[in-house]
Amino acid sequence: MKQLLQEIRHNPLLWLLAFVPVAFVAAKLRPEAHTLLFVLSVLAIVPLAALLSHATESVAAKTGDAVGGLLNATLGNLTELVIALTALGAGQYALVKASIAGAIVTNTLFMLGASFLLGGLKHHVQEYNRVSARMQAGLLFLATIALLIPSVMITADSEAAAAFTHTLSLCLAVLLIVAYALGMLFSLKTHRELFASADHQDGEVPWPMGLALGTLAGVTVLVALISEIFVESVQQAAEAFGMTPAFVGFIVVALVGGAAEMASAFSGARKNRLDLSVGIALGSASQIALFVAPVLVLLSYFIGPTPMDLQFWPGAVVMMLIATVTAMFVTVGGRSAWFVGALLLMVYMIFAMTLYLMPPRVQ
Numbered sequence: 628m629k630q631l632l633q634e635i636r637h638n639p640l641l642w643l644l645a646f647v648p649v650a651f652v653a654a655k656l657r658p659e660a661h662t663l664l665f666v667l668s669v670l671a672i673v674p675l676a677a678l679l680s681h682a683t684e685s686v687a688a689k690t691g692d693a694v695g696g697l698l699n700a701t702l703g704n705l706t707e708l709v710i711a712l713t714a715l716g717a718g719q720y721a722l723v724k725a726s727i728a729g730a731i732v733t734n735t736l737f738m739l740g741a742s743f744l745l746g747g748l749k750h751h752v753q754e755y756n757r758v759s760a761r762m763q764a765g766l767l768f769l770a771t772i773a774l775l776i777p778s779v780m781i782t783a784d785s786e787a788a789a790a791f792t793h794t795l796s797l798c799l800a801v802l803l804i805v806a807y808a809l810g811m812l813f814s815l816k817t818h819r820e821l822f823a824s825a826d827h828q829d830g831e832v833p834w835p836m837g838l839a840l841g842t843l844a845g846v847t848v849l850v851a852l853i854s855e856i857f858v859e860s861v862q863q864a865a866e867a868f869g870m871t872p873a874f875v876g877f878i879v880v881a882l883v884g885g886a887a888e889m890a891s892a893f894s895g896a897r898k899n900r901l902d903l904s905v906g907i908a909l910g911s912a913s914q915i916a917l918f919v920a921p922v923l924v925l926l927s928y929f930i931g932p933t934p935m936d937l938q939f940w941p942g943a944v945v946m947m948l949i950a951t952v953t954a955m956f957v958t959v960g961g962r963s964a965w966f967v968g969a970l971l972l973m974v975y976m977i978f979a980m981t982l983y984l985m986p987p988r989v990q
Contacts, residue, residue, distance in 0.1 A: 662860070664860035672850060676889070680894050722880075728947055729881035730915045736950050737972065737975045743967050756821075766916075770913065774937055953971065
């Protein structure tokens with residue numbers, strides 16, 4: 628605990644932790660001040676993301692970057708899961724699907740691209756385990772195909788189409804969870820030697836494992852609670868800032884929800900630990916597609932007003948497919964430079980500008 632307090636005292640960014648209790652108090656006293664709550668929740672998530680980054684790096688230093696990236700992606704995705712569960716219980720399936728698609732695209736293009744760019748600006752050429760990257764991209768491609776099928780298999784009879792889509796989505800949800808479990812078995816058990824990371828020494832003393840894991844768990848809970856405030860205020864605040872619902876669900880919610888993971892990925896890239904960055908970015912995207920989305924489909928039968936399906940609006944499907952193919956293309960060689968990151972960010976900006984200027988109708 629002493630190390631944690633010293634880190635907070637010497638890092639000015641962590642002084643923003645003061646906004647965490649302020650956000651909770653404001654949500655209690657001024658629940659109607661949506662714009663204020665939106666700003667406070669964003670300011671509160673930033674220092675929590677920095678803490679999560681440091682804790683994850685400490686775990687990765689002792690367990691290896693592959694396991695560290697998996698752990699960070701898992702805890703980071705709890706935020707997206709809580710956001711989606713809140714919307715799921717309210718029957719806001721459009722927001723749930725937009726946040727799922729947005730998180731997949733944001734992690735694949737923005738997080739990976741920014742990691743390549745930031746790391747490349749400091750290091751001329753960076754290398755990473757291409758076996759791990761290609762496996763994650765392959766899993767993501769499988770999930771994208773599963774999300775594509777319900778959107779293109781439309782029958783003429785609307786009632787028959789609805790029944791068919793729900794049944795197909797339920798079957799696909801189970802299949803995707805099985806695929807995710809097999810991927811974990813392959814990478815962490817039967818062929819773990821293929822996913823070994825290079826040993827990087829950056830001179831920093833990692834936190835003890837107990838402190839790191841405790842910080843990861845505690846900060847993840849706080850991020851999830853702050854995210855609830857964010858979700859409740861984001862729609863009204865978006866109108867005040869001139870943002871459309873499609874842009875909010877696909878871009879804003881994904882960026883804020885993935886802030887913790889992004890902080891860890893960017894920090895790892897700057898320290899020439901690109902295995903950690905790629906593991907977080909692609910691992911998080913594939914985890915959302917293969918685990919979070921299917922779990923939400925299954926849980927919708929219990930907590931949602933009606934079952935949710937995996938039928939996304941065409942624009943989201945196209946963007947997810949392009950993002951996945953792009954990730955598969957750029958990770959073939961296992962080497963990166965800043966220009967590769969810039970290209971990925973350009974693709975992401977094309978999507979963001981399209982949604983902001985001419986948002987598609989979310990089904």
